[in-house]
Amino acid sequence: MPRTVWLLVVARAINRLGAFSLPFLTVLISTEYGASATTAGAISAAFGLATIPSRLAGGCLAHRLGRRRTMVLGLTGCGLAQLGIAAAGSLAGVAAFAILLGLAFELYEPPSQAMIADAVGPAERARAYSLLNAALAVAGTGAGLIAASVGRWDLRWLFVVDALTCLACALIVRLALPADPPLRPVDRHRERNEPVHPWRDRALWAMFLSGTVFALVSMQIMMALPLTLDRRGLEPTDAGLLFTASALTVVAAQPTLRLRGLAGLPAPQALALGYALLAIGLTGYAMAHTLPMFVIATALWSLGDVLIMGRVLSVVADLAPPGGTDRYLAAYGISWGIATVAAPITATQMLEHTGVAPLWIVTAALCLALAAAQPLVVEPLITTRTRAPHPARSTTFSKPTQATEPTATLQVNHNAHPANSSTNRAN
Numbered sequence: 001m002p003r004t005v006w007l008l009v010v011a012r013a014i015n016r017l018g019a020f021s022l023p024f025l026t027v028l029i030s031t032e033y034g035a036s037a038t039t040a041g042a043i044s045a046a047f048g049l050a051t052i053p054s055r056l057a058g059g060c061l062a063h064r065l066g067r068r069r070t071m072v073l074g075l076t077g078c079g080l081a082q083l084g085i086a087a088a089g090s091l092a093g094v095a096a097f098a099i100l101l102g103l104a105f106e107l108y109e110p111p112s113q114a115m116i117a118d119a120v121g122p123a124e125r126a127r128a129y130s131l132l133n134a135a136l137a138v139a140g141t142g143a144g145l146i147a148a149s150v151g152r153w154d155l156r157w158l159f160v161v162d163a164l165t166c167l168a169c170a171l172i173v174r175l176a177l178p179a180d181p182p183l184r185p186v187d188r189h190r191e192r193n194e195p196v197h198p199w200r201d202r203a204l205w206a207m208f209l210s211g212t213v214f215a216l217v218s219m220q221i222m223m224a225l226p227l228t229l230d231r232r233g234l235e236p237t238d239a240g241l242l243f244t245a246s247a248l249t250v251v252a253a254q255p256t257l258r259l260r261g262l263a264g265l266p267a268p269q270a271l272a273l274g275y276a277l278l279a280i281g282l283t284g285y286a287m288a289h290t291l292p293m294f295v296i297a298t299a300l301w302s303l304g305d306v307l308i309m310g311r312v313l314s315v316v317a318d319l320a321p322p323g324g325t326d327r328y329l330a331a332y333g334i335s336w337g338i339a340t341v342a343a344p345i346t347a348t349q350m351l352e353h354t355g356v357a358p359l360w361i362v363t364a365a366l367c368l369a370l371a372a373a374q375p376l377v378v379e380p381l382i383t384t385r386t387r388a389p390h391p392a393r394s395t396t397f398s399k400p401t402q403a404t405e406p407t408a409t410l411q412v413n414h415n416a417h418p419a420n421s422s423t424n425r426a427n
Contacts, residue, residue, distance in 0.1 A: 011172040055336075216346065267314070
C-alpha cells in the first residue's frame, strides 16, 4: 500500500482508540443531569440526525476547500465539541455540543475514503479499504479497554480523552499528508462539466439502498447484542468479548482476500457471499444459548463483514467519474447516518414485542434478501454503467477520442472488476 494509505490508516486508528465516548452519552446525560431515558435518547438521536448533513458537507467541502483541509476541520471540530460536552454545566449545553459534534463527526470520512481511492489502482481499492476496516477493528478493541478504565473514574474524562485523540489525528493529517492545491476562483465552465449530481445515478441509488439495509443490520448488532445476552441469562458485558472476537476475525481474515478464488469474484458475487455469511452468523444468534455458540456465530458474520466492507466502498468509488469520488462516497455514507437513527428504535422494539429469536431471524432474512439482490439488481446497473457515459457527464466528455479522459473513465469498472486481477479484493 502507498504511504498515503498507511498514514490514513494509522491516523484513523489513533482516532478510533478514543472513539468510545458516544455510547456513554446517554449515561452521562442521565446520571450527571438526572434526565429521563426519553430525554437522553432524544439528544442521542439529535446527534445521529446531525451526522447526515455532516457527511454531505464532507464531500462538498473536500471538493471546494481541499481534502486535507476538510479532514483537519472535521477532526478539530469533533475535538472541540467533545471538550464542550465534558465541560458543559447544563443539559442544554450538552445537547448543543452533541449536535455540534454530529455536524463535525462525518466531515472526515468522504475526503479520507476518496484519498484512499485515488492513492491505489482500482484493482487494489477493495484491499486498501479492508486494511482500514481491520485497523479500525483492532483500535476498537483497545478503545473498549480504555473506556473500561477511564469510565470508572469519571464519565466526563471519556470525552476529554476522545477529544485528544481527535486533535492528535488532526495533527498527523496536517503534518504528514500531502498539501491541498491552492484555493482558486471557481471556473464556472469547468464546473458545468463536473459530476455534481450523484443522486441522478441509478447505480449509486442501488448501492445506497442496499447499503442502508446493511448499515441498519450492523447497527442493530451493536445495539441488540448486549440485550440479547442479558435475555439469554449471560452477562451483557460479554458483548465486549464478542466484539473483540469479531475484530480478531476481521484481522485474521485479511490474507484470504488475496486468494485467487476470492480476489477473482466479481463484485456482486463477492457481496452476495458476504451477505450470506452474515445471515448464517445472525441465525446462529437466534439459536445460541451459551457464550461459545455466540463466539462461533460472531466469527461467521465477521467473515461476511470482511467481504462486504472493503468491496462496497470500492464499487462506489469505481462508479464515480473523475472529480466525483468525494461526493459519491459522501452520498453513499448517508446510509450510516440513517441507520444510526433507526437502529436503536428497531432493535429495542423488536426485542420488546417479538423476543430474541425473531429479531435475529428477521435480521438474517434481510441479509439473505441483500444477497439475492446483488446479482439481480446491482450487477445489471454496474454492467450498464461500463457501457454508457456517466449520467452526470456532458456530451463533451463522452466523445470516444484517445486524448480525452472519458475513455479511461468508462473503463474504470472493467479495471476494477475482480476477474481482471488476482489481487483484487472486497468491500
